[in-house]
Amino acid sequence: MYGEGELNARLMLVALSPGQNEDREGKMFIGPSGKILDELLQSAGIERNSLYMTNLIKCVLPKNRKPKQDEIEACSPVLDEEINMLLPDIIVPLGYYATRYILTKYAADPPLAHTDFQAVYGKLIYSNDQKTFPLPHPASLIYNPSYKQETMKKYHKLEILSRDCKWATMCPMKWYFEKGRLQRKWIELYCKGDWESCIRYQKEASGTYHQDWMLPDGSLDESLI
Ligand code: SF4
Structure with missing residues (x-):
């Protein structure tokens, strides 16, 4: 399953993989995590249709298991092609696997340990001429609802990143x-x-x-x- 959304979007969200519902309907984020994403975007004042959204892994992962390295290697060329075609100003990987892939692709020194990825969520990174803004995957709130306020603050930044500084032309x-x-x-x-x-x-x-x-x-x- 390929991505969907605004082809000239400034922000490209990269999730892990489609779920059963998404795969069947051919749409992104229509299950429980989609509901959370919609809520986060709405609270940040971001229109969902102003974004382009896609996945690292293009097929359903059985029983939502973790992706294997060979699956990432098989699917990532399609994601690379989407990035090359759309040239998003800022890539927004959601969660550990997408963030690790994108930071590695742009030689942006991804953390070595899985647990250290919390430290890069909500930080704008510029490496190899590409801006990346990793965020926690919305599904993480299903398991850790207590992180909601903190996650909302990070998603709020998407609205800031969606436009230039108002003084950019005269600064x-x-x-x-x-x-x-x-x-x-x-x-x-x-x-x-x-x-x-x-x-x-x-x-x-x-x-x-x-x-x-x-x-x-x-x-x-x-x-x-
Ligand atoms: S340097 Fe000037 S244009 Fe750039 S963000 Fe700051 S105030 Fe805005």
Whole structure:
């Protein structure tokens, strides 16, 4: 089963595999985890049809078992093809297997231990010219409903990532970048990414003075003076 959704989407969600219902109907996320995903998207103010959604494994995994490495190797070329065709600005892998595959594909140093993946969920990563924003799989809330508030905060960030910073066209960072004085990662991670976390943005919003040579993380780069 291939993905579905907006072909020009800025965000591509990558889940693990279709369930029985999804496979039968040929639709993504229509079972219990789809209900949770819809709730998370709705609370974040994201329209489901503004996204493209697909899976790492293209067939149903019997009894929802874990995928085997040879199954990942057999199916991942199809996912690679979808990524190459759609060129999403940000890939959003959901859960451990999709996150491990995508971070490995872009040489973004995935954690070694399964348990350490919690630390990358909700973090915007830029590696090999690709932005990745791993999130917990919605199905994880079926087993751990107490994580709901924390998970909702992470999904809230999807709405921020769905648009550029409102000051992106007039910010001095744009000018420094166009003059070759600033690394692209600053633009991708903040101006076209998580602008809500930009210290410059926060200072602008509160009317607080900051130097023109302040980087988005709040550090000062005197070479920009
Ligand atoms: S540096 Fe910060 S304030 Fe300036 S455009 Fe980028 S995110 Fe917005």
